[in-house]
Structure formats: structure tokens, C-alpha cells
Amino acid sequence: MQTATISNANSSAGPNRPFGELSNRVAQMFPVLTPAQVARIAAFGQEMRYPAGHVLYDQGDTHLPFFVVLEGQIDVVYARPGGIEELITTLGEHQFTGEVTLLTDRRSFVQVRAKTDVRVIRVEQPRLRAIVQTESELSELLMRAFILRRVALLSSGYGDSVIIGSRNSAATLRLQAFFARNGQPVQYLDVERDAVVQELLDRFHVSVDDIPLVIVCRRGCVLRNPTETQVADCLGFNANVQMESxxxxxxxxxxxxxxxxxxxxxxxxxxxxxxxxxxxxxxxxxxxxxxxxxxxxxxxxxxxxxxxxxxxxxxxxxxxxxxxxxxxxxxxxxxxxxxxxxxxxxxxxxxxxxxxxxYKKLDLPELSRFEGVGVYYAATYVEAQRCGDNEVVIVGGGNSAGQAATFLARSCKHVHMLIRGPDLAASMSRYLVRRIEETPNITLRKRTRIVGLHGKEHLEQVTWRDDATGETSTHPIRHLFTMAGAxxxxxxxxxxxxxxxxxxxxxxxxxxxxxxxxxxxxxxxxxxxxxxxxxxxxxxxxxxxxxxxxxxxxxxxxxxxxxxxxxxxxx
CATH class of the missing domain: 3.50.50.60 (FAD/NAD(P)-binding domain)
Structure with missing residues (x-):
């Protein structure tokens, strides 16, 4: 099996891994506990010894223990599909394992194994929850590290799942948003852009006609245009929830x-x-x-x-x-x-x-054809990636619409903001109104409403009407965000x-x-x-x-x- 070494600043295993915006927070991601902190944790667990090479828990496991290293070193490893291992970090004396999966009791994204003979404190999940609920100092330190580690996993794509889809597919956007909003690392491959897609399709005996696909590699799940519930079941989101009590x-x-x-x-x-x-x-x-x-x-x-x-x-x-x-x-x-x-x-x-x-839906007969392929109800990074540097339209005059306008203006060529009323003062916070007024690539169009959507498989043109003048105009805009009413x-x-x-x-x-x-x-x-x-x-x-x-x-x-x-x- 091939191994690629990817480490952090606290690791003795190799060069520093660039964690992007988290690079300056590596010490908080992988802190070293004081002897007094280790002693307090020891009261909740038991001391164990493991030989070099022993897997403390594997990628895909649940019911994960929490370990604090007393002697020796532990490798945290991610295995990508195809067998290539990446060493995320090596934990040394008084460092600890885990991220927020320990609290959610979902499947581990990584393998944790002894690099050398190790002596550790092993804490089972219920006792770890007791620590974070009762030990204020330890709770702050552990929770910060767990959250930062999950963010690093997300930014690095260290997940067990792959979405194969298309930018012209509403179902693909739905699945991307589901993974993102649930904090679930996933790799996205586009059938129109990524050459490796055909190899994966052949390996799992599926075709382009089946997209969007969700493949959960180590579980052997291949889901064709699944619902969110099917994805959650495959990933084991709710496996440990007792419904009977x-x-x-x-x-x-x-x-x-x-x-x-x-x-x-x-x-x-x-x-x-x-x-x-x-x-x-x-x-x-x-x-x-x-x-x-x-x-x-x-x-x-x-x-x-x-x-x-x-x-x-x-x-x-x-x-x-x-x-x-x-x-x-x-x-x-x-x-x-x-x-x-x-x-x-x-x-x-x-x-x-x-x-x-x-949000209320626009009263347009063609609306449903373009939902997810040009018409959106949220403005997160998932939707922004689809827009690229193109022009966009936002319908709505509330704070959510204002936040969306200023966010999209950072990457889009121009943002057209359409409102029914004469101004934004009655429905939007003043700081957002000022920001919109001062952003050169945002145009506020008052007393204006959408009257037509046009396109084939994807939204291609938008028609709006200025109710003050009665003028109707059509524009080659492929992305519309509707954030009006409730x-x-x-x-x-x-x-x-x-x-x-x-x-x-x-x-x-x-x-x-x-x-x-x-x-x-x-x-x-x-x-x-x-x-x-x-x-x-x-x-x-x-x-x-x-x-x-x-x-x-x-x-x-x-x-x-x-x-x-x-x-x-x-x-």
C-alpha cells in the first residue's frame, strides 16, 4: 500500500501540512495536555498498552474510544479509495485522538493506529461526554480541537463518500447541499469536467444515466439519485438513536x-x-x-x-x-x-x-423546471460555485437577501437586487442597506418583479418588469436567488x-x-x-x-x- 506523508506542526512525522486558513491554529487543533490535565482525564478511563501497528480504531468504525498518549506515538491515517494512505498527523506524549464524531457517534473518517509500542489512557464515549460536561477547562480545550479538526477534514476532503453529478442537475445540488450542511466531508466529481469519472463508473457498474450518484466506498453503498434519508441511512447518521423510549x-x-x-x-x-x-x-x-x-x-x-x-x-x-x-x-x-x-x-x-x-415561490408556471438549475433558495458556497463570475438576480428585500447580495458580489460580475417596494429601509438592517449602496457591482431595482423565466435544461434568461414605468426587459442571466416572503x-x-x-x-x-x-x-x-x-x-x-x-x-x-x-x- 502506498503512503503519502501529510503532517502538522506538532507532529514528529514530517513536514507541516498546510491547513489553509487553519494553518495558524494547528497548536489548538493538536494541543499538548499538561500533566494535571492528563491526571484528570485518567480518572475517567483506564490505562492500556498496545504494540506497534495495532489499530486502535479503523476508518468507518463507530463507538469510538478517546485516547490520550502517555508513551510512544500514534498515527492518524486517511486511506483514499484505491489504497493510497495519507498520514494526517502523528500524536505524541500527552496529545489525544478524536474529532466531533466522538460526540455524534457516527463513523470515523480516519484510522488510528500505534506507530510505536504505546501506553495510553482509553476513555469510552459515555465517559468522554462526562468529561466535556463536567470539566470546564478540559471541555473548552477538547471541544475547540474537535471542531477545528472537523473543519480541517472538510477542507481537505477526507471523507468516505463521493458524489458524481453534473452542474446542470438539480438533484446534484440537493445532495451537495445535504453533505455540506451536515458537515460531512465528500469528494465531488463532475461528469462534464473530471476525467476520472468513467473509471469510477466502470468500477461500480453504473452509467452516466444514473447520476447523481453517491458512492460510500468502504460501506459498498452505490446510491442512484438518492433521497436525503437514503444517504443518511447509508452513512449511519441515525443508527444509534433509540425511537422506542x-x-x-x-x-x-x-x-x-x-x-x-x-x-x-x-x-x-x-x-x-x-x-x-x-x-x-x-x-x-x-x-x-x-x-x-x-x-x-x-x-x-x-x-x-x-x-x-x-x-x-x-x-x-x-x-x-x-x-x-x-x-x-x-x-x-x-x-x-x-x-x-x-x-x-x-x-x-x-x-x-x-x-x-x-421562502415563498415565485408565481411563475415555469418555475419548477429551473429549481436547482438556475433558481435557488439559499446563497452558500455550494450555490456560489455554480454561479462563477456570472451575473445573478436576487429577489427579496430582507436581511437574508442583503447578506446574499453582498456575499455574491464578491465573486459574481454583477448582482441585480429586485424589490417590490420603494426602498429597503422597512425590511433590512441599516448596515446592510449601506453596504449594498456602497458596493459598485450591486444594482438595486425598486418596484420591480420577475415575470418570466426562459431556458431549456438550465435557466438562460430572466424577464423582469419595472412596475413604476411599466417597462419589461429580458436579460441573459442564468442564476436567480429568491428570498422573499415566508x-x-x-x-x-x-x-x-x-x-x-x-x-x-x-x-x-x-x-x-x-x-x-x-x-x-x-x-x-x-x-x-x-x-x-x-x-x-x-x-x-x-x-x-x-x-x-x-x-x-x-x-x-x-x-x-x-x-x-x-x-x-x-x-
């Missing part, structure tokens, strides 16, 4: 509100299960940068914020089911039952609805709770006496803040009627809601 609280949706509820609930000892249809972060994860969220003066991407919150929830013991959706709810019993389809039903004493909202994700509730005329869930003081009579409210007390027309069912974030559509507001609602859950669990 009755939970203290189930949270449907893992946007900022749902993740906040998960973090606070799990950290306060509740048995928490989160159900997420696609990936953590909700609509906020599609924001390239959030600059007005408290505590991040330089801003943070929605995906990074969601990833950190997800890891934080896992740290405290919340379980998160990914790529599964609630399809219906039975709220006529003291124990609430949520049907996930496929025979899976989860039961809970309390439910938090945090399924958020999605439709709540409440179809799965099937009338279980009261909603307003637009479908948003009514709660707390918004529930009138007449609504409660119609819903047959059974308790003497009034609904609590965020409680719906059904006792023990709450709503937070964008899905809630009259909510403030801001990340900070959703986080606040999710955290406060947990205090109400504690209260109703004693009823």
Missing part, C-alpha cells in the same frame, strides 16, 4: 430556535430528541454571514453557527435524527405521538414545534393546533378566548407563553405567528421554552 421533550426542527431548546433542555437534564428533515440550522444556515448576532462582532456564517450549536447539543446528550420528517401528529392523548413515516413513531411528554418557514412548515400538523390565516402557529397571548373554546382547551390555566392550543405543545421561532424573524429572537424563544417544559412536566 418516551422522551421528556421532542423538538421538531433544528433551526436556531430548535437547537437552542435542545442545548438548554439537554444541559438541564431532560431527555431530548430533535427531528430534522434535512440538516441543522434551518433557514439561518443558508446565510453566508450573520453580523448582528450578539457576541460575533466580525460575523459568523449561518452554517458555522448551526454546526457549533449542533455539536453543543450533542455534547450535552441531546439525540438528533437527521433526514427524517414528522408526517403527522396524534395529540389526542397525554403522551404525544409523532409519526415519522416508515413505521417509526416517537413518543413524548412535551413537543416543541420549531419547523420554521421557507410560508410556515406546518402541513404536518393537520389541524392539531390553531393557526392564523397564513398557517403560522398561534400561541400564548395570541390565542383568543374563542380559539380556546374551539380547540376545547381542557385546563383551568391559560396557555403558557409559546404554548399552543394543545397543552404541552409549544411553538418557537419563525413557525410561530407574530414572531420576530431574527436569529437572536428564535434562540431566545427556544431557551425560554425549556423553562416552560420543566413546568408542564410537573403537572
Amino acid at each position: 418516551i422522551r421528556d421533550v421532542v423538538i421538531c426542527g433544528s433551526g436556531p430556535g430548535g437547537l437552542a431548546a435542545a442545548v438548554y433542555g439537554a444541559s438541564e437534564g431532560l431527555d431530548v430528541l430533535v427531528i430534522e428533515s434535512t440538516a441543522p440550522g434551518g433557514q439561518a444556515a443558508s446565510s453566508s454571514k450573520i453580523e448582528n448576532y450578539l457576541g460575533f462582532p466580525t460575523g459568523i456564517s449561518g452554517q458555522a453557527l448551526a454546526g457549533r450549536a449542533f455539536t453543543q447539543a450533542e455534547k450535552f446528550g441531546a439525540q438528533i435524527v437527521v433526514a427524517r420528517s414528522a408526517v403527522r401528529i396524534d395529540c389526542g392523548h397525554p403522551i404525544i405521538q409523532i409519526d415519522l413515516g416508515g413505521g417509526d413513531i416517537v413518543r413524548t411528554r412535551a413537543l416543541i414545534i420549531a419547523t420554521g418557514a421557507e 410560508s410556515p412548515n406546518t402541513r404536518w400538523l393537520h389541524g392539531c393546533v390553531m393557526t392564523d390565516a397564513k398557517g403560522f402557529v398561534c400561541s400564548g397571548a395570541d390565542l383568543t378566548h374563542e380559539m380556546l373554546l374551539e380547540a376545547h382547551w381542557p385546563l383551568e390555566r391559560a396557555p403558557l407563553l409559546f404554548e399552543t392550543s394543545r397543552p404541552h405543545i409549544f411553538a418557537v421561532g419563525d413557525v410561530r405567528a407574530n414572531s420576530v424573524k431574527r436569529v437572536a429572537s428564535a434562540v431566545g424563544e427556544g431557551s425560554v421554552c425549556i423553562q416552560l417544559v420543566h413546568r408542564i412536566l410537573t403537572e
Whole structure:
């Protein structure tokens, strides 16, 4: 087997590996523990000895132990398809193994083996979680290293999965976004651009007609145009989640509100299960940068914020089911039952609805033909790569649209921003308005709307109308981002709770006496803040009627809601 040496600055195995933007944080990725820190970890594990060459855990394994080196050296190795090994780093005395996989209990992306005879402290996963929950200093050090190591794996493509697809395929974009938003390393190969594609197709006995393909090499999975659920099952995302137990609280949706509820609930000892249809972060994860969220003066991407919150929830013991959706709810019993389809039903004493909202779709007959192949509802690096340096159109005047405009303006030739109203002041933060005004390759087109989309397999032209002048014009633009309006994700509730005329869930003081009579409210007390027309069912974030559509507001609602859950669990 061939081996390529790729190391970091703390490694004794060879030259420094350039980790891109993380190059100056290698010491935090691979820190050396103090003797006192090692002694505290030793109380949670047991001392073990292994001979040189022994595999402590292999690529693709689950239930991974955590190791601290006392004597000797450990190699962390990645094996690419085809048998070429890459040495990521060599860990020496008082360094440790692992990344966020240790908290999620998913499959390892690397092999960890003894380079020399080694003496180590071995800590099993439940005891590692006890360390990060109870040892403040160690928790900060370990969590920082785990997160940075995952970012390095993502930037280096150290995954076990390959997507073979086309830039002209909506399904390809869907799968790329699923991997990216779930923090899952993947290699992408394009049938029109990468010469190695035919060799892989022949090896796995598939054809170009089957694309997009997801190949998970070591598991032998070859998935033809799979759903997100099929990919999650193949990767083992939810393999260790117990569906049978009755939970203290189930949270449907893992946007900022749902993740906040998960973090606070799990950290306060509740048995928490989160159900997420696609990936953590909700609509906020599609924001390239959030600059007005408290505590991040330089801003943070929605995906990074969601990833950190997800890891934080896992740290405290919340379980998160990914790529599964609630399809219906039975709220006529003291124990609430949520049907996930496929025979899976989860039961809970309390439910938090945090399924958020999605952007409204343009009322154009040809829209569906171009979704994913020219029409997008998120502006992340995945979509930006498709746009290249071309002109783009953004429909919408809210903060998300403003963030998308300034983000895309960095790489695109020109950004046309279309709004229905006379200005941005009523719907967008002032700092974003100023930035748009001062960016030369952004043109704000007021009182303008899209009236036509044109193209064959991909969007090729966009027609818009200036309602102030009545002028209609067509432009050779292949990429359109629509970020206007909001439709709540409440179809799965099937009338279980009261909603307003637009479908948003009514709660707390918004529930009138007449609504409660119609819903047959059974308790003497009034609904609590965020409680719906059904006792023990709450709503937070964008899905809630009259909510403030801001990340900070959703986080606040999710955290406060947990205090109400504690209260109703004693009823």
C-alpha cells in the first residue's frame, strides 16, 4: 500500500501540512495536555498498552474510544479509495485522538493506529461526554480541537463518500447541499469536467444515466439519485438513536430556535430528541454571514453557527435524527405521538414545534423546471460555485437577501437586487442597506418583479418588469436567488393546533378566548407563553405567528421554552 506523508506542526512525522486558513491554529487543533490535565482525564478511563501497528480504531468504525498518549506515538491515517494512505498527523506524549464524531457517534473518517509500542489512557464515549460536561477547562480545550479538526477534514476532503453529478442537475445540488450542511466531508466529481469519472463508473457498474450518484466506498453503498434519508441511512447518521423510549421533550426542527431548546433542555437534564428533515440550522444556515448576532462582532456564517450549536447539543446528550420528517401528529392523548413515516413513531411528554418557514415561490408556471438549475433558495458556497463570475438576480428585500447580495458580489460580475417596494429601509438592517449602496457591482431595482423565466435544461434568461414605468426587459442571466416572503412548515400538523390565516402557529397571548373554546382547551390555566392550543405543545421561532424573524429572537424563544417544559412536566 502506498503512503503519502501529510503532517502538522506538532507532529514528529514530517513536514507541516498546510491547513489553509487553519494553518495558524494547528497548536489548538493538536494541543499538548499538561500533566494535571492528563491526571484528570485518567480518572475517567483506564490505562492500556498496545504494540506497534495495532489499530486502535479503523476508518468507518463507530463507538469510538478517546485516547490520550502517555508513551510512544500514534498515527492518524486517511486511506483514499484505491489504497493510497495519507498520514494526517502523528500524536505524541500527552496529545489525544478524536474529532466531533466522538460526540455524534457516527463513523470515523480516519484510522488510528500505534506507530510505536504505546501506553495510553482509553476513555469510552459515555465517559468522554462526562468529561466535556463536567470539566470546564478540559471541555473548552477538547471541544475547540474537535471542531477545528472537523473543519480541517472538510477542507481537505477526507471523507468516505463521493458524489458524481453534473452542474446542470438539480438533484446534484440537493445532495451537495445535504453533505455540506451536515458537515460531512465528500469528494465531488463532475461528469462534464473530471476525467476520472468513467473509471469510477466502470468500477461500480453504473452509467452516466444514473447520476447523481453517491458512492460510500468502504460501506459498498452505490446510491442512484438518492433521497436525503437514503444517504443518511447509508452513512449511519441515525443508527444509534433509540425511537422506542418516551422522551421528556421532542423538538421538531433544528433551526436556531430548535437547537437552542435542545442545548438548554439537554444541559438541564431532560431527555431530548430533535427531528430534522434535512440538516441543522434551518433557514439561518443558508446565510453566508450573520453580523448582528450578539457576541460575533466580525460575523459568523449561518452554517458555522448551526454546526457549533449542533455539536453543543450533542455534547450535552441531546439525540438528533437527521433526514427524517414528522408526517403527522396524534395529540389526542397525554403522551404525544409523532409519526415519522416508515413505521417509526416517537413518543413524548412535551413537543416543541420549531419547523420554521421557507421562502415563498415565485408565481411563475415555469418555475419548477429551473429549481436547482438556475433558481435557488439559499446563497452558500455550494450555490456560489455554480454561479462563477456570472451575473445573478436576487429577489427579496430582507436581511437574508442583503447578506446574499453582498456575499455574491464578491465573486459574481454583477448582482441585480429586485424589490417590490420603494426602498429597503422597512425590511433590512441599516448596515446592510449601506453596504449594498456602497458596493459598485450591486444594482438595486425598486418596484420591480420577475415575470418570466426562459431556458431549456438550465435557466438562460430572466424577464423582469419595472412596475413604476411599466417597462419589461429580458436579460441573459442564468442564476436567480429568491428570498422573499415566508410560508410556515406546518402541513404536518393537520389541524392539531390553531393557526392564523397564513398557517403560522398561534400561541400564548395570541390565542383568543374563542380559539380556546374551539380547540376545547381542557385546563383551568391559560396557555403558557409559546404554548399552543394543545397543552404541552409549544411553538418557537419563525413557525410561530407574530414572531420576530431574527436569529437572536428564535434562540431566545427556544431557551425560554425549556423553562416552560420543566413546568408542564410537573403537572
